[in-house]
Amino acid sequence: MTSSPAVSAAGALAADHPLLDGRTADSPLITAYRGGKPSRRPVWFMRQAGRSLPEYLKVREGIAMLDSCLRPELASEITLQPVRRHDVDAGIFFSDIVIPLKLAGVGVDIVPGVGPVLDKPVRTAADVAALPQLTWEALEPIREAVRLTVAELGKTPLIGFAGAPFTLAAYMVEGKPSRDHLGPRTMMHADPETWSALANWAADASGMFLQAQLEAGASAGQLFDSWAGSLGLADYTRYVAPASTRALDHVRHLGAPLVHFGTGTSELLVAMKDVGVDVVGVDYRLPLDEANRRLGGTVPLQGNIDPALLPAPWEILEAHVREVIAAGSSAPGHVLNLGHGVPPETDPDVLTRVVELIHSISPE
Numbered sequence: 001m002t003s004s005p006a007v008s009a010a011g012a013l014a015a016d017h018p019l020l021d022g023r024t025a026d027s028p029l030i031t032a033y034r035g036g037k038p039s040r041r042p043v044w045f046m047r048q049a050g051r052s053l054p055e056y057l058k059v060r061e062g063i064a065m066l067d068s069c070l071r072p073e074l075a076s077e078i079t080l081q082p083v084r085r086h087d088v089d090a091g092i093f094f095s096d097i098v099i100p101l102k103l104a105g106v107g108v109d110i111v112p113g114v115g116p117v118l119d120k121p122v123r124t125a126a127d128v129a130a131l132p133q134l135t136w137e138a139l140e141p142i143r144e145a146v147r148l149t150v151a152e153l154g155k156t157p158l159i160g161f162a163g164a165p166f167t168l169a170a171y172m173v174e175g176k177p178s179r180d181h182l183g184p185r186t187m188m189h190a191d192p193e194t195w196s197a198l199a200n201w202a203a204d205a206s207g208m209f210l211q212a213q214l215e216a217g218a219s220a221g222q223l224f225d226s227w228a229g230s231l232g233l234a235d236y237t238r239y240v241a242p243a244s245t246r247a248l249d250h251v252r253h254l255g256a257p258l259v260h261f262g263t264g265t266s267e268l269l270v271a272m273k274d275v276g277v278d279v280v281g282v283d284y285r286l287p288l289d290e291a292n293r294r295l296g297g298t299v300p301l302q303g304n305i306d307p308a309l310l311p312a313p314w315e316i317l318e319a320h321v322r323e324v325i326a327a328g329s330s331a332p333g334h335v336l337n338l339g340h341g342v343p344p345e346t347d348p349d350v351l352t353r354v355v356e357l358i359h360s361i362s363p364e
Contacts (some may be wrong), residue, residue: 229264284339
């Protein structure tokens with residue numbers, strides 16, 4: 001593996017960053033992420049900025065997904081929409097995990113009904129060696145969108161995000177979404193040097209993407225490993241965790257809380273914590289009290305309302321939310337979220353009602 005990446009010349013957050021100038025450091029979200037007692041129970045939803053909102057569909061009309069991510073004013077507006085509507089305790093930056101590829105010059109697009117599709121899969125050492133390098137200059141649309149968003153959010157923190165190296169590399173090897181991720185899992189064992197080089201490239205691209213957001217004003221960062229659940233613990237620890245650590249090496253010096261989330265990763269939670277994060281996100285498959293037990297009661301948790309219950313009768317959904325709150329109370333801190341993203345068919349009024357319920361329950 002090559003040496004760990006250098007940090008940017010800035011080296012630290014600016015004095016007027018929301019975490020340092022009094023805007024967000026004491027917010028419910030950041031307080032809970034740091035293991036303190038928040039003024040109210042914090043909640044936000046993965047994929048809250050997107051398809052479930054009619055105002056999102058209106059502003060996105062006729063605009064391709066990746067184009068919408070790279071128009072700073074539009075990306076900012078979409079990020080702000082759910083904060084205005086639901087009174088959630090954070091904005092999650094509207095973008096896509098393949099944006100770093102796009103900005104580096106890799107041929108990739110989001111195909112409706114399919115997902116990310118690359119012009120050419122990356123499957124050999126020569127393919128990896130030919131990958132272009134992401135530059136700081138190319139990330140300026142991301143920084144500008146964050147600056148615009150933070151200026152409007154005030155005391156509500158913005159969460160920056162990036163795809164974890166395994167998930168990014170999995171798309172690159174397969175060239176499109178996959179059910180079993182057989183290609184990257186095979187490469188790890190059949191050609192480990194090529195896998196390591198690709199994972200490091202993805203780690204640096206994701207790390208720079210996240211660093212640009214945090215330095216521009218995001219108050220926390222989340223690494224999404226959507227496909228890590230396809231891995232066993234041994235493969236994750238040997239072939240994936242070092243790259244995730246490398247990605248986070250780009251930002252840990254900034255001092256912002258860092259969250260790690262994956263789907264289907266109940267057996268990987270300790271290893272995911274050990275890459276060096278402050279908060280572990282838990283999907284809907286594992287109760288939070290059990291997640292806390294596995295993690296030794298040492299780390300705040302985020303999650304894990306089951307998205308499948310959002311259309312259920314209110315009394316069923318309410319009981320479930322209260323169960324999640326009770327299970328999360330054993331952890332050093334708890335931020336309510338879904339155990340995966342907001343489904344596109346979700347009634348936005350239900351999300352608003354869930355937020356109101358959570359905020360009505362006093363933090364312990």
